[in-house]
Amino acid sequence: MNKTLIIVAASLLLAACGERAQTIGGARQDAAAYTGTGKAFVQPGWKPGDKASWESELRARGQNSQNEYNRIN
Amino acid sequence: MARMKFVCDAERCIECNGCVTACKNEHEVPWGVNRRRVVTLNDGVPGERSISVACMHCSDAPCMAVCPVNCFYRTDEGVVLHDKDICIGCGYCSYACPFGAPQFPSQGTFGVRGKMDKCTFCAGGPEANGSQAEFDKYGRNRLAEGKLPVCAEMCSTKALLAGDGDMVADIFRTRVLQRGKGAEVWGWGTAYGSRQAGKPAAPAGAKS
Numbered sequence: 001m002n003k004t005l006i007i008v009a010a011s012l013l014l015a016a017c018g019e020r021a022q023t024i025g026g027a028r029q030d031a032a033a034y035t036g037t038g039k040a041f042v043q044p045g046w047k048p049g050d051k052a053s054w055e056s057e058l059r060a061r062g063q064n065s066q067n068e069y070n071r072i073n
Numbered sequence: 074m075a076r077m078k079f080v081c082d083a084e085r086c087i088e089c090n091g092c093v094t095a096c097k098n099e100h101e102v103p104w105g106v107n108r109r110r111v112v113t114l115n116d117g118v119p120g121e122r123s124i125s126v127a128c129m130h131c132s133d134a135p136c137m138a139v140c141p142v143n144c145f146y147r148t149d150e151g152v153v154l155h156d157k158d159i160c161i162g163c164g165y166c167s168y169a170c171p172f173g174a175p176q177f178p179s180q181g182t183f184g185v186r187g188k189m190d191k192c193t194f195c196a197g198g199p200e201a202n203g204s205q206a207e208f209d210k211y212g213r214n215r216l217a218e219g220k221l222p223v224c225a226e227m228c229s230t231k232a233l234l235a236g237d238g239d240m241v242a243d244i245f246r247t248r249v250l251q252r253g254k255g256a257e258v259w260g261w262g263t264a265y266g267s268r269q270a271g272k273p274a275a276p277a278g279a280k281s
Contacts (some may be wrong), residue, residue: 030154055237067247
């Protein structure tokens with residue numbers, strides 16, 4: 001009987017010695033860029049939410065604005 | 074799509090600082106913080122070269138590795154971003170970065186050093202895309218508007234290239250072949266990995 005009481009009392013007392021988790025959650029989840037902003041000043045020619053159209057729009061924009069060999073030669 | 078990358082063509086950069094100005098204006102970056110800057114080697118000597126430097130959005134980012142609070146994350150497009158709500162302004166990232174990209178405002182509510190600020194590849198941060206909160210903390214999210222970083226789009230000589238890594242590499246390769254010189258891309262091996270930098274080659278069929 002005494003033994004049981006000691007075990008119960010010890011387990012209750014030692015429960016306070018437990019540690020809280022100290023792991024860091026890290027950065028929040030960010031929305032993908034191809035989902036768009038839902039506002040004005042968005043480049044026309046692609047559909048927000050459509051990843052393929054967003055990628056092709058960016059690729060075309062990059063080629064048209066940065067690769068002058070496409071335009072001159 | 075591969076990964077979003079910057080490349081600065083040292084043969085073309087004329088040290089006009091248009092990229093620096095465009096970045097500061099687009100994102101309303103505070104005084105004392107320059108997300109992008111132009112570095113000139115052998116200034117005043119014939120044959121001097123300039124490059125525009127900002128966060129290179131490294132494939133194996135040292136800032137991410139040393140951050141004690143894990144505030145960095147990488148988007149699906151390979152853009153390295155951080156969460157200012159988690160950043161404690163310790164400055165480890167600035168010591169780790171080989172390009173000096175992390176910047177710290179000298180004024181603010183978070184002590185003298187303030188929370189880290191850096192180039193976002195015009196991709197904002199973890200706040201809702203296009204929100205006022207995102208603009209206030211990180212600047213404009215041009216990628217979510219279907220646009221490329223303003224520094225590269227404003228570059229008058231197109232020395233600074235930005236966008237999909239494969240596309241940028243193709244444009245640069247065409248230039249080098251046409252002019253027959255200037256194949257060196259400073260920082261490329263350090264940021265993106267290359268055999269020259271002592272890193273293994275990418276597996277066959279993998280995108281850059």
